[in-house]
Amino acid sequence: MRKIKPSVLPRTVGPWFSYWIEYVSAESLGVARKEWFKSSVQSILTGNSFARRELDSIQVADLTEFLETSVYKKFSRSESAMLRAYFHTALVAARNLGGAKNYSAKEYFTNSQIITRKLVFAGLAIFVVFAVFISSLTLDRVVRKQEDLLTASATVLRDNGFGVAVAFAEDIYYTYLNPAKVGGEPTADPNGDIMGALPKLNILTDAAVANNSAWGVARIPNKVPDRLSSPVVPVDGEGEWTATKIQVNGNTAIWIAQIRPDDVHTSYWATVTWFDPKLLAFAQVPGTKIPEFTDLPDRTGQVPSNLKPFYVAGLNGGFLMRDSRGGYQLGDKIYQRLVKGKASLVTYNDGSFDVVKWGRDFVGGDIQSVRQNMELIVDGGVSQVESEDQSKWGWAWQGVGSGKNLVWRSAIGIRADGSMVYVIGDAMSAKSLGDVLVRAGARRAILLDMNSAYANGFLYGPYKGGRKIDPASTRSPERFWIPSERDFIAVYAKSPAAKAD
Known part of the structure; x- marks a missing residue:
């Protein structure tokens, strides 16, 4: 390309635009393309007032107006882009040679590009x-x-x-x-990490002392359930109940067993905990933030200080209320409408509990709390999980649920004898959770929270500092000992640990 001398710069726009094309080599553009530029520029500038403008007066806005009125309406999109690039390059060259002093753009953008x-x-x-x-x-x-x-x-x-x-x-x-592992065997023996004690049974008499008069004294305990059946050939100890250190009136009140969740993910344990309501009382404790209501009374996120000496276990609650598809009641006040047909965990002021289908099953008076969460996962002793994509089994978007995800899950079921089973485990789908609940004898069961941070249960009482119900759980037992953001189920001893003389 020939060198341009500043002295040859014309004063007006038109001559410079026509002049500039001569300094663009035919080799870089091609002969035909250069001729197209020359004829196109000439046709645009002929009779156009913009061609008579002083070169030094041209600003970016002036070029934009010129392009919109004289170029874009007459040429195709691709042709307009080439002409836009040509006129911009010509003005930049003029500025570099001492002309077009008000043209400040280094790179030209259309209005739509600027907006973008x-x-x-x-x-x-x-x-x-x-x-x-x-x-x-x-x-x-x-x-x-x-x-x-x-x-x-x-x-x-x-x-x-x-x-x-x-x-x-x-x-x-x-x-x-991070899919769940398929096959294999657990690295830990069933109940191997459970710090229990020799089972103690005092089946002859009720307790003489009540820790809380509203609960009454501990009664003659229920019979410990039979060994759980495993979905695979069991290893030694699988499905057998291990006594914990939690004792009430000389009886072991909480027992734990482990089985595989299904016949595919065989290196994981599903942990089943059995709670005897003849010996234990249950209450739901609101968290400091969840349930998401601003006018809940006394929401410390902890069990009441006067009941803490009798507090032996804490179990996670349900989903966020906005995801639960249900309602909530605390005491006599309903904070969110209780929905007919939804799974409902009902706790009473006398320490008893039930899992019901709201509007169908009997619900007594003197309610301590009602927490609804999705639909019953077990009803009539039968798992209700027909499809793991059903939105009723987890967080859902456009009708597709998260039931198929193999994650930490939890649930509470009520057996025919009125006792409670709490199931928790890693690598569980909605289907495997429902199946384990059925194996644990649940007649009706309600989903609780899921994922490793929220599906947690802990033992307290004689366990100094607390103990995880499932040893593989990632959260500290402090979760339900110190103020908790989320609601949880507190389990209390109805009477002192030892039998009264």
Whole structure:
């Protein structure tokens, strides 16, 4: 390309645009393309007032108006883009040679491109601010609540309206990035980590002393259930009940057994805990934030201080209320409408409990609390899981549920004798959870929370510092000992541990 001397710059736009094409080599454009540029530029500038404008007066806005009125309407989109690039390059060249002093753009953008860029930059700014906000809240939960990073992030995002995105990410994570192991055997023996005691039975008499007059004294205990059947050939000890250290009136009140959740994921344990209501009392404790109602009374997130000496176990509650598809009652007040047909955990002021289908099953008076969560996963001793994609078995979006994800899950069932079974375990789908509940003798059962941060149960009482019901659980027993954000089920001893003389 020949060198342009500043002295040859014309004063007006038209001659410069015509002049500039001569300095573009035919080799770089091609002869035909160069001729097209020459004829096109000439036809645009002929009789156009823009051609008579002073070169030094041209600004970016002037070029934009010229293109919109004289180029875009006459040429195709691709041709307009080439002409736009030509006119912009010519003005930049003029500026570099000392002319077109008011043309400041290094790169030309159309109005739509400018709007897009502004939107992109605004979006990036919002994203950065949002990311910093989410990161700070996530870090706070990791430090304060002892949650792992993934769980803390998911909780913060759900709390801020991104439940759909979290559900989608979890589906990808559990299905493709971190799927449950298939086959194999558990690395730990069944009940191997359970620090229990020799079972104690005093089946002759009721207790003489009540820890709380509303509960009454401990009665003659129920018979410990038969050994649980496993979905696979059992190893030694699988399905056998192990006594814990929790004793009431000289009787072991809580027993634990472990079986495989299904015949595919055989390296995992599903942990089943049996609670004898003849010896134990149950109550639901609101968390400091969940259930999500602002006018709940005395929401310390802890068991009452006067009952803490009798507090022997804490079990996680249900989903967030907005995801539970049900209602909530505490005392005589209904804070969210109780929905007919929903699974309902009912606790009474006398310490008893029931799992019912609301509107069908009998519910007594003097209610301590009602917590609804989805639908009964077991009814009439039969698992109700027909499809794991059904939205009734987990967080759902557009009708597709998370029931198929193999994650930590939990549930409470009531047996025919009125006793409670609490099931918790890793790598469980909705189907395997329902199947284990049936094996544990549940006649009716309600889903509780899921994922490693929320599906947790702990023993207290004689266990100093608490003990995990499932040794593989990731949360500390402090969760339901110190103030808890989420509601939970408290289990109390009705009478002192030892039999009264």
